[in-house]
Amino acid sequence: MTTPQVPFGDLARQAAALGEDLNAALLRVAAGGWYVLGEEVRQFEAEFAAYCGTAHCVGVANGFEALYLALVALEIGPGDEVITVANACIYQAAAILQAGARPVFVDVDPQTHNLDPNLIEAALTPRTKAILPVHLYGRLADMPAIYALARAHGLALIEDAAQAHGAWQEVAGHPRRAGAWGDVACFSFYPSKNLGALGDGGALTTDDVALAAHLRSLRMYGWDKKYVTSALGGRNSRLDEIQAAVLRLKLRHLEAWNRARAERAGWYNELLAGLPLTLPADEPGHVYHLFVVESAQRDALRQQLLAAGIGCDIHYPLPTHLQPAYQHLGYQPGALPVTERLASQILSLPLYPELRREEVALVAQACR
Missing domain, CATH: 3.40.640.10 (Type I PLP-dependent aspartate aminotransferase-like (Major domain))
Structure with missing residues (x-):
């Protein structure tokens, strides 16, 4: 591999x-x-x-x-x-x-998820x-x-x-x-x-x-x-x-790591500006466990990133109410429209405290 x-x-x-x-x-x-x-x-x-x-x-x-x-x-x-x-x-x-x-x-709220x-x-x-x-x-x-x-x-x-x-x-x-x-x-x-x-x-x-x-x-x-x-x-x-x-x-390192995550989220917001992506709304107190964008062409973007050697993932592709094991709860497609739309459009990009600026630039370039 x-x-x-x-x-x-x-x-x-x-x-x-x-x-x-x-x-x-x-x-x-x-x-x-x-x-x-x-x-x-x-x-x-x-x-x-x-x-x-x-x-x-x-x-x-x-x-x-x-x-x-x-x-x-x-x-x-x-x-x-x-x-x-x-x-x-x-x-x-x-x-x-x-x-x-x-x-x-x-x-869920469409901006905050x-x-x-x-x-x-x-x-x-x-x-x-x-x-x-x-x-x-x-x-x-x-x-x-x-x-x-x-x-x-x-x-x-x-x-x-x-x-x-x-x-x-x-x-x-x-x-x-x-x-x-x-x-x-x-x-x-x-x-x-x-x-x-x-x-x-x-x-x-x-x-x-x-x-x-x-x-x-x-x-x-x-x-x-x-x-x-x-x-x-x-x-x-x-x-x-x-x-x-x-x-x-x-x-002992958590606060510094959280600040580093927020810094890298800022890099993404800068480098992805102008692309047909919805970026996560920044706000004080957000610690960016994940950096999740939205794209109407999510699956194509995902394949584009993977082909360029960029790791990415979907958190999460199938909402709970539509999972096979939970059909007995009685929910049908369309019951949670925002949740379902987001599941078809969200994509998580690499984000961790040790991620380097040049790596964020590579991810952003691969999104173009």
Whole structure:
């Protein structure tokens, strides 16, 4: 296989930049002799909670498990409905269904690609228990509006912040980060995330001390104490010490990496100006997990880029409500027109902190 001229992602660059610090973190864990739910996890939980601006963080196995455990901890299950989006792959719907509840899909804002708060009230029923917005591509959903709706209707608010580590919106003149808006927020540390582990990992953040304690029980089979199960719905969903040590190291660099992502997004906006593309609207607090353009000729553009050795991808090509496994939910093509149009036009271009200016120029040239 030919090496791409510009790879879509290159995690080895980040690992190389971390150098001996990364090796030292791994060796520290190996020498310590404790590998699951130890001091590295406790320290990371405290540090990540402080970073997000919350009182508590609970490390778990991955982002999907975080979503599922959040639903179970909030006692959302059979007969309940959860409002969410259909353009963020299938993770939210899969977790909601696994908890026994039903996902109710609402269309997205055509500029931000995030849950449109103006459409939420029409989707509410007496069975609605929660709103689950996704902060897609590194941009927060309209959280002031969604927060107000959730509180007005007595609904739980669950953030899916898997693509938004460090993203923020301003409240009363102060930035509030992803993870600090909902009753609980769910993070993934998949290696390609803005804050990524060397394998799977996830976490939940909350200000609710009782909810945090419940989540800690649920991640460990529902145990109240060792070998005593007090809560139903528990899992074996633990963040391991190696991943926690790596995340502690990387967290120190996250703000600089997010600034680098925004800088490279600016390069793209400069070099792609004038082309028949819709570029992502820039705004303060966007951390550019992905740089996603829209093109009426998306498939042709994708093939053009791949032929030029430019890595690219589609996030995501088939909306959740049209996935074969979810046809029993009763949605038909046309149910979410903005979501469906975007799925046919979006294309993700390479973007990561180590991407060089000349590589962005190559991508832009290949788009012409």
